Amino acid sequence: MQRILVTERPNLADAAAEHELEYVAGEGVTGWDESAYYQFTMVEIAEDFLAPAEELEDLCLQVVDRAVNNEEVLSRLGIAEPFWDYIAESWRKGDKNLYGRMDLSYDAKGPMKLLEYNADTPTTLYETAVFQWEWLEQAKEFGFVPKKCDQFNELHERIVETLPKLGIEGLSHFACNPDIEDDKGTIGYLEECALEAGLETSFLGMEDIGLNDQGQFTDLDDEVITTLVKLYPWEWIMAEEFGSHIAASGVRFIEPPWKAILSNKGLLPLLWGMFEGHPNLLPAFFEDDPAAAAFAEAGTYVRKPIWSRQGANIEIVEGGKTLSHSDGPYGNDVHILQGFHPLPEFDGAYPLVGIWLVASKADGLCIREDKTLVTGTEAKVVPHLILD
Amino acid sequence: MKSWSSRSAVLMMSVSLIALTACEEPKVDASIYESLDQCKRDPLNTSDQCDASFKEAQSQHAAVSPKYATAEDCQADFGTDKCEVAPYKTSSGGSVFMPLMAGYMMGSLLGGRGSMMSQPLYRSSQSPNSFRTAENRNVGSKTGRTTVARSATSRPSFKSATRSRGGFGSSARRFGSGAT
Numbered sequence: 001m002q003r004i005l006v007t008e009r010p011n012l013a014d015a016a017a018e019h020e021l022e023y024v025a026g027e028g029v030t031g032w033d034e035s036a037y038y039q040f041t042m043v044e045i046a047e048d049f050l051a052p053a054e055e056l057e058d059l060c061l062q063v064v065d066r067a068v069n070n071e072e073v074l075s076r077l078g079i080a081e082p083f084w085d086y087i088a089e090s091w092r093k094g095d096k097n098l099y100g101r102m103d104l105s106y107d108a109k110g111p112m113k114l115l116e117y118n119a120d121t122p123t124t125l126y127e128t129a130v131f132q133w134e135w136l137e138q139a140k141e142f143g144f145v146p147k148k149c150d151q152f153n154e155l156h157e158r159i160v161e162t163l164p165k166l167g168i169e170g171l172s173h174f175a176c177n178p179d180i181e182d183d184k185g186t187i188g189y190l191e192e193c194a195l196e197a198g199l200e201t202s203f204l205g206m207e208d209i210g211l212n213d214q215g216q217f218t219d220l221d222d223e224v225i226t227t228l229v230k231l232y233p234w235e236w237i238m239a240e241e242f243g244s245h246i247a248a249s250g251v252r253f254i255e256p257p258w259k260a261i262l263s264n265k266g267l268l269p270l271l272w273g274m275f276e277g278h279p280n281l282l283p284a285f286f287e288d289d290p291a292a293a294a295f296a297e298a299g300t301y302v303r304k305p306i307w308s309r310q311g312a313n314i315e316i317v318e319g320g321k322t323l324s325h326s327d328g329p330y331g332n333d334v335h336i337l338q339g340f341h342p343l344p345e346f347d348g349a350y351p352l353v354g355i356w357l358v359a360s361k362a363d364g365l366c367i368r369e370d371k372t373l374v375t376g377t378e379a380k381v382v383p384h385l386i387l388d
Numbered sequence: 389m390k391s392w393s394s395r396s397a398v399l400m401m402s403v404s405l406i407a408l409t410a411c412e413e414p415k416v417d418a419s420i421y422e423s424l425d426q427c428k429r430d431p432l433n434t435s436d437q438c439d440a441s442f443k444e445a446q447s448q449h450a451a452v453s454p455k456y457a458t459a460e461d462c463q464a465d466f467g468t469d470k471c472e473v474a475p476y477k478t479s480s481g482g483s484v485f486m487p488l489m490a491g492y493m494m495g496s497l498l499g500g501r502g503s504m505m506s507q508p509l510y511r512s513s514q515s516p517n518s519f520r521t522a523e524n525r526n527v528g529s530k531t532g533r534t535t536v537a538r539s540a541t542s543r544p545s546f547k548s549a550t551r552s553r554g555g556f557g558s559s560a561r562r563f564g565s566g567a568t
Contacts, residue, residue: 101568116568118568120568121566121567121568122567122568123565123567123568176566177557177560177564177565177566179560179564180560180564180565180566180567182565182567183565183566183567186567205557206556206557206560207553207554207556207557207560208553209553209555209556210550210551210552210553211550211551211552211553211555212548212549212550212551213476213477213478213484213548213549213551214546214548216546216548218550222454222455222547222548222549222550224545224546224547231566231567232556232560232566233559233566233568235559236556236559236560236563236566237556239559240555240556240557240558240559241554241555241556241558242555242556243555245555263568309563309565309566309567309568310565310567310568329562329563330563
């Protein structure tokens with residue numbers, strides 16, 4: 001793993017415009033930085049990322065399998081009782097999953113460590129699948145990178161191939177919070193993939209979803225929603241007014257309801273509880289677990305709310321002192337404590353490796369860099385390539 | 389509120405897409421009649437066949453027809469005196485309106501009941517000569533034996549008026565992005 005400085009493409013502003021990404025003169029593309037790239041060997045990709053990520057996925061599915069039958073676990077994850085059967089049923093029926101991104105701390109010196117699993121509403125999908133790939137092709141043409149290099153990136157093809165296999169019939173609706181450009185971009189890209197796969201699609205804002213007298217969800221034309229591809233977290237759906245209607249609505253949700261177990265940071269102590277000592281796991285405990293007290297006593301850990309997103313409300317404690325503490329709106333939830341495995345530093349940047357999984361197979365890699373140990377909303381995607 | 393006319397626009401788009409990608413959608417045989425009498429006058433049918441298929445279409449009408457919360461909205465799409473009160477109430481006890489059944493499409497006679505069900509047809513005020521399925525698929529103006537796009541013969545879905553919206557979205561207003 002190396003961080004290599006490289007010339008930005010001279011056509012970057014045009015490329016951004018073509019892909020409808022925000023470009024600010026003097027600053028570049030928002031959330032994107034191609035003044036450097038990360039270089040991996042094929043062995044690193046295959047042995048340090050691909051194989052362990054798929055093994056972790058297998059462990060995660062074992063956690064789900066156990067959790068759906070365990071009311072104590074479900075309630076620890078903050079999942080309300082009325083949804084237990086619904087989630088368990090979606091798992092037993094084998095509702096298919098589309099995608100997710102595992103965030104890892106990796107320094108090339110030891111095995112990567114799972115920091116969290118964005119298994120429900122992962123973002124930076126377009127930057128990874130499309131913009132990063134185009135960067136590689138154009139950087140080769142400009143002679144900025146070796147012609148023979150490759151990239152761990154089959155995301156687009158795999159999403160297009162997987163969407164029609166999810167059991168979707170008829171029109172699928174795609175929904176998110178329409179006020180957030182980034183979320184709209186991601187769901188819009190998924191919709192494009194679905195169209196490419198030959199599916200019929202329609203977009204609407206989550207707030208525009210209606211309920212009819214038969215307890216079905218409807219779009220703005222009163223069409224009954226049968227499949228909903230949502231970039232909207234399960235814990236929000238379950239907490240909101242219409243949440244009580246999801247089970248009877250008959251809607252096929254993508255991601256499926258059982259993903260609520262994996263997108264929750266409570267997954268980390270559950271994994272540790274079942275597979276303690278696994279080389280890709282960090283010790284983790286629910287804060288109210290007696291074992292957490294002993295763990296905290298040692299003075300070095302990371303404290304996270306089970307539902308925070310984009311680096312909010314994360315506290316790093318080292319040697320008994322708070323090293324950093326990010327703000328955010330998620331502070332009131334249940335917390336977990338996790339072992340501290342700092343991100344490596346390259347040129348003042350801290351790369352967080354994301355491994356993408358489509359239908360539970362590892363299919364792509366993206367790196368986000370921030371100037372701090374906690375990767376937040378200021379982080380930028382930095383491209384990567386593979387060269388032996 | 390159902391907007392029949394705006395859905396037609398969507399439909400036109402998807403039809404032209406299909407035309408571009410698949411050249412032509414497969415067609416199937418169907419029989420369209422304005423009334424039970426018209427069916428019985430057609431020498432191709434027996435009286436029993438007409439009775440059975442009309443009954444099948446009529447029994448679906450209330451469930452699958454487009455629904456409106458006001459008579460005005462219904463009439464805007466289907467015309468004055470072309471709407472009736474549906475046998476449903478909103479949860480607050482209000483009336484629900486739907487268009488009158490303007491005809492029906494008989495199922496395929498050769499394929500048996502399983503292959504294609506009979507279904508009610510409607511006429512919109514925008515294109516009163518054409519019959520449309522409850523899914524707003526135009527099946528032409530011809531009565532008697534005709535051909536229609538196979539997709540127009542699929543079983544229509546249940547429709548009811550949306551009674552409330554906005555039951556999702558409150559977390560997004562509080563937290564912003566839902567992405568991780």
